[in-house]
Every structure is written in structure tokens, then in C-alpha cells.
Amino acid sequence: MxxxxxxxxxxxxxxxxxxxxxxxxxxxxxxxxxxxVNGFTGAFIENVSENFAYLxxxxxxxxxxxRTASGKKISAIRDDSIIFDAIANSGIKYKTATRxxxxxxxxxxxxxxxxxxxxxxxxxxxxxxxxxxxxxxGTWDAVKAPDALIISEKVAKKLNVLPGDRVTARLxxxxxxxxxxxxxxxxxxxxSSIIGSAMTYVxxxxxxxxxxxxxxxxxxxxxxxxxxxxxxPFADRLYTSMKGxxxxxxxxxxxxxxxxxxxFQAMLQSQNKExxxxxxxxxxxxxxxxxxxxxxxxxxxxxxxxxxxVLFTIIxxxxxNTFRMVMYERIKEIGTMRALGVQRGEIRSLxxxxxxxxxxxxxxxxxxxxxxxxxxxxxxxxxxxxPAFLIMKNGHLSFSLPPLRAIGNIAIIAVxxxxxAFFPARAAAKMEPAEAxxxxx
Amino acid sequence: xxxxxxxxxNSHKSRYTVLLLLLTLAFAIPLSGFAQxxxxxxxxxxxxxxxxxxxxxxxxxxxxxxxxxxxxxEKQTVTQVRTFRRDTKKQFTFLVMLPEVNKGQGLLREGxxxxxxxxxSRKFTHSSIKENLQDTEAKNSDFTxxxxxxxxxxxxxxxxxxxxYPVWVLDLKAKTNEVSxxxxxxxxxxxxxxxLKREDYSVNGRLMRxxxxxxxxxxxxxxxxxxxxxxxxxxxxxxSQITLTEQSVEKLPDKVFTKAFIEQANS
Numbered sequence: 001m002x003x004x005x006x007x008x009x010x011x012x013x014x015x016x017x018x019x020x021x022x023x024x025x026x027x028x029x030x031x032x033x034x035x036x037v038n039g040f041t042g043a044f045i046e047n048v049s050e051n052f053a054y055l056x057x058x059x060x061x062x063x064x065x066x067r068t069a070s071g072k073k074i075s076a077i078r079d080d081s082i083i084f085d086a087i088a089n090s091g092i093k094y095k096t097a098t099r100x101x102x103x104x105x106x107x108x109x110x111x112x113x114x115x116x117x118x119x120x121x122x123x124x125x126x127x128x129x130x131x132x133x134x135x136x137x138g139t140w141d142a143v144k145a146p147d148a149l150i151i152s153e154k155v156a157k158k159l160n161v162l163p164g165d166r167v168t169a170r171l172x173x174x175x176x177x178x179x180x181x182x183x184x185x186x187x188x189x190x191x192s193s194i195i196g197s198a199m200t201y202v203x204x205x206x207x208x209x210x211x212x213x214x215x216x217x218x219x220x221x222x223x224x225x226x227x228x229x230x231x232x233p234f235a236d237r238l239y240t241s242m243k244g245x246x247x248x249x250x251x252x253x254x255x256x257x258x259x260x261x262x263x264f265q266a267m268l269q270s271q272n273k274e275x276x277x278x279x280x281x282x283x284x285x286x287x288x289x290x291x292x293x294x295x296x297x298x299x300x301x302x303x304x305x306x307x308x309x310v311l312f313t314i315i316x317x318x319x320x321n322t323f324r325m326v327m328y329e330r331i332k333e334i335g336t337m338r339a340l341g342v343q344r345g346e347i348r349s350l351x352x353x354x355x356x357x358x359x360x361x362x363x364x365x366x367x368x369x370x371x372x373x374x375x376x377x378x379x380x381x382x383x384x385x386x387p388a389f390l391i392m393k394n395g396h397l398s399f400s401l402p403p404l405r406a407i408g409n410i411a412i413i414a415v416x417x418x419x420x421a422f423f424p425a426r427a428a429a430k431m432e433p434a435e436a437x438x439x440x441x
Numbered sequence: 442x443x444x445x446x447x448x449x450x451n452s453h454k455s456r457y458t459v460l461l462l463l464l465t466l467a468f469a470i471p472l473s474g475f476a477q478x479x480x481x482x483x484x485x486x487x488x489x490x491x492x493x494x495x496x497x498x499x500x501x502x503x504x505x506x507x508x509x510x511x512x513x514x515e516k517q518t519v520t521q522v523r524t525f526r527r528d529t530k531k532q533f534t535f536l537v538m539l540p541e542v543n544k545g546q547g548l549l550r551e552g553x554x555x556x557x558x559x560x561x562s563r564k565f566t567h568s569s570i571k572e573n574l575q576d577t578e579a580k581n582s583d584f585t586x587x588x589x590x591x592x593x594x595x596x597x598x599x600x601x602x603x604x605x606y607p608v609w610v611l612d613l614k615a616k617t618n619e620v621s622x623x624x625x626x627x628x629x630x631x632x633x634x635x636x637l638k639r640e641d642y643s644v645n646g647r648l649m650r651x652x653x654x655x656x657x658x659x660x661x662x663x664x665x666x667x668x669x670x671x672x673x674x675x676x677x678x679x680x681s682q683i684t685l686t687e688q689s690v691e692k693l694p695d696k697v698f699t700k701a702f703i704e705q706a707n708s
Contacts, residue, residue, distance in 0.1 A: 068619065070617075070619055072619055108675050108676045111513035111514060111676060111677065111678055111679075112513070112514070112676075113512075113676050113679070168675055168676075170649070170675055173618065173644055175617075175618040175619050176569070176619055176621065177615070177618055177619070177620065177621060177622070177623055177643075177644050178621055178622055178623075178641070178643055178644070178649055179643045179644040179645060180643040180645060180647045180649065180675060181645075210645075212618065212644065269567070
């Protein structure tokens, strides 16, 4: 391989420093923007899932569904020993197992009312809630009361309640009967997000009594794993293990034919069509619930690619024009090189090498700038009470750039630059040496 | 000394008077007692009569419900729903006419499934008969065929008055734990099977909702409530007044009870 041509190309780049720095800067800027967006979207789904996992106290969830003689479906796990046997048999490990019950309720206080989703946990011993929920008013000691309720700031404002106030909840039992329960506001939490503010936490046994379950029964077993990425394989192995033990299970691979937007919704809809006796279990992951978040990521990624293309269309025009100008500037030089025996292909390669080095240099600078930007942005602490809490990691913006994505962006830039420079390079290569030497341009 | 004859005669007369009085009391007390009690089977029959009053087996029933809802600190809202019922097949179709923002929404019962139609997404999703109709105090079940006798047993009977009317107070207990309200109290006029008031209680025995039925109309020989006032007993001040108009038992085409009908109503 002829190493002289790349060396000349490198030397040529340093001849017009200002022009090439501007061109390389444009390339670096576009790569930096796209890399920042890619880095953000790369961490987006992971942050949203992880934050949700904490709010919902698990990465993998198991729910039991019973069908009554009249065809009504009741959500309840009355005996979980067989589930824990299945987990033990599968050999998989989890960090924590949390029992929870849920109910939709209308909270009423002095003429004001609002709909909330009540989640019942063992509040006193729920470490994950203490880690993630920032209390604005009230104390964690107050949640020891059986009728304690932790409400978000926004909902507290809507109801005009303060810690110590008694609110009435209108809810339904698991069999669909209307019931009433009184709660005492134990604490008011800082709004973490639109979804986070919709979560209201109460004590499991108290909620169970209100929804017609026994104190040791519940509606969902939430398993927290060491790593979010293990969720799907964990759920698959648990599903197989439970199936192997003869338990009835809803198919984990429901298709979204019914127009449902998430695999979890598809699973719920399939329940309406099926008939069974006894308990049938659902095993699903946080990703099954949050698949819509992935659509946001796809949309952001698509937008960043469009931005890259638009930016680069502009830059390509600039590169094509610059190289055409370079070609005219170097006509005599090309003529001399050709007269000295440099072949047409080598002249073309010289131009293309120049373009390639320019693209690679710009792209590399762009990636470095993006990485620097990411590190600086990651240092800013937005706090756990930030409205964008759900997309952050412990109150900090976080970025995750898949290496293949970065390499792909560099490759796109390199190819587009080569395409832009190809036509001026071909024109330069086609020049007759004598004619080039004669030209006065 | 013997008493004078007159005096004897007088004594005889007063004995007759006492005897007559005793006889009157002997008959009057049990009779009055009979009139003031209602046996459980008779009460159960009365509940069945109430169901029959609002159900139209073998016929179709159409009505326009106008619901005016009030919530403390909020503006009054008006909801209008046209209902179509075919009680024999347990079918119904509801079409929301007002408010304008919800116009076109529909509810359909197909067998055991209740479907809610959203004209914006043009999709049907599963719903429940136990849910509230729009943002009112009324539940979907308030507009369907009544099935009190199937769902409840009479637990206790007492007397009372609603306004100027003496009523039987029938305390009903749900037969299963799948009925919306575990306990219901019906205030039924003594002189005819006409419910004037209904109280719905939670599983833990707290009064949740009171419904008053001040106006009735006669349709096909049956007494149908034409005005209902529903009071929320948990959030005091929250209430809905329902007015029923355009009630009819004319035969409806079968297509009325299909998804296509609700979709076409929006096209």
C-alpha cells in the first residue's frame, strides 16, 4: 500500500488550517449533538425503569387471578409458598421480595375529592421507599400508624390536607363491592413526576382489610433484582419453573393485536377472554409495563438521526464546495504530480484521504466534546425532588452511549464526507497533466 | 239488700258496654298489629314488585337521562345519556349526548362484557357496570334492569315515613360479595309498590349514597321514576339530579345493541 498519499493528504490538511478547522468544527458539532442525544436516550429507558422499579418496589412482578363462579376476576395471592418454591427451584436470585396490594380510590376531604392509586406496603420496613421518597412534611415515624397514608405534595394541595388530617377513601373490594376507609395523613412527599405524584402509599394490612383481603394476603409479589437487565431472563426462568410445578399461568408473549399498547395490557386483555378454575398467575417485568417508554426512546433516536442528516446535508454542501475550491487551487500542483508519474487513482485517493481524515478528526473531536459535556452535565445535582426525577439517576442526569452507536455515527459521517469529496476528487483525477500545468487559474 | 231493678238493669248495660269494648279491642289490636307488620316473604315479594316496575321483559326500553351534577366548589355539569335496553337478553346501549366534549362515547353490554367506546381513539375497551357514569354520582348499574331480588335478601323490616308518606323500610343484605353495595335500605310506600328513597351502604356498614325518587310516571301500567336525586354521603354537597324523559317501550332494531351502532352514531 502506498503510504505516501495518506501522508501528503495529512500535510495538505495542515496547509489550510483555518478552513479545515472550521469544516472539522462543523463536523465535530453535529457529532457532539447527536452523541449527547444518543447518550441521553441510552440512559433514559434504564433510568425510567429503575426509578419505576423503586416506586413499584420490584423489577419482576407476580400476580394471582381467581375466577369466581359468576366469571368475575379477583386479583389475589392467598398462599405464596408455592411461588417461593418455584423461585427456589429455578435457582435464580433476587435482592428483595415485597408483598403489596393495590386499589383505585377516591380520596375525600372536606368537600374536595381526587382519584388516587393506593399502594399498600409494609411501610415501616420498606427501605426502597425511604431511599426514593423525599418527605416534605411529616415523618417516617408517623407511618408506623396502621392507617398511615403518604400522599404527594400535589395531591395534598388539591385536597388541602396537612399531616394529621383524616381523609376518607372510597374504594372497591377485590370482588367489586363499594367500601370506605379512613386514613390519617402521615407524610407529604415531594412530587417526583406526574406518575410519581399519582402514587399514594398506605399500610398493607390496613388496605387489605378495606379491599376484603386477609392480613397475610396481597395482590402482587414484587421482586427486586440486582440488575434491571436481568428482569426478562429472570421472568422467563420463573415462568418456566412455575409452569413446571403445574401452576396455571397467563402467556408471557401476548401479541398486541387487541390494540393494547404494552405487553402487560395485552396480558390483562387476554384474561378477559380466558376461563380457568383456581388461581392463574401473571409474571411480568417492569419493561412489559413501560414499553411505551421505549417508544419515546425510539422517537428521540429517530429525531437525533434526522438532526444528524439535516446538519450533515448542510455540511456536505460545504465540504463539496471546499474540495472543489481546493481542486482549483491545486491545479498546477496536480499537473506537476501527474507529470512526475502520480496516477489518476492516486490523485483521487489523495482528495478522498483528505476528506476522510477531516471527517475522522472532526468526529473524534465531537465524541470527545460530547463525553466531556456528559461528564459535566452528570455533575449537576438536580435533586431528588426534580420534576424530571423519573428520567434521572439519583437526581443527576445520566448518559449511556453504546459503543456501536458511536462507531455507527462516525461511519455515517465518514461515508457522507467521502461522498461529498468524491466528485471534486474525480474531477481532479481526470485532469490532463499538460493542461493542468498550462492553466492560469 | 238487693239492688234496685233499674240499678241492676244499669249494671247489665254497663257489662254489655265493657264486653263490647273488650270484643272491639280483642279484634282491633290484632288487626292493627297485622296492618303494621310485613313478613319477610311479603317483603321479598315487594322487592320483586319493585324490580318488575322498572323492568320490561319481552320489550325494549328507551329513555333520555339528563343528569345535573353538583360538586362543592365546582361548576354544575350537565350530562345527557340516551339509553336503550333489552332486558330479556340483558342487553343495553348507552350513548353520551352531553357534555359536548364526551359526545359520542358509548357503553354496550354484549353478554357478560361491558364495552366502553371512545370516539377519539375509535376503540372499545372493557368497562364495568359498577363504574360511575361520566363524572356523576350515578353508576352505570342505575340505568340497567333492576335485579334487587336476585342480589339481595330482606334482612329486617321496619316502618318509617318519607315526607308525608308512611313507608316500609326494607333492610337488604347482599347474597354474594360481588354486588356493588353490601347493604341497601329501601323506603317503599305502604299503599303501593313505589320506592321513595334508597340508601346504599359500604361493606363496613357506612352510608355511602342516598337516592330519592320524588317523581314517577306511568308507562305501560308500570310506575317508573322520572326524577332521581342522588346524594353522596361521603363527600357532602356532591349530588346528581337525574331526569328521565322520552321514555318508551317501542321495539328497537337489533342493530342498536351492536358495536357498529355506537360507531355509526359517531359518523
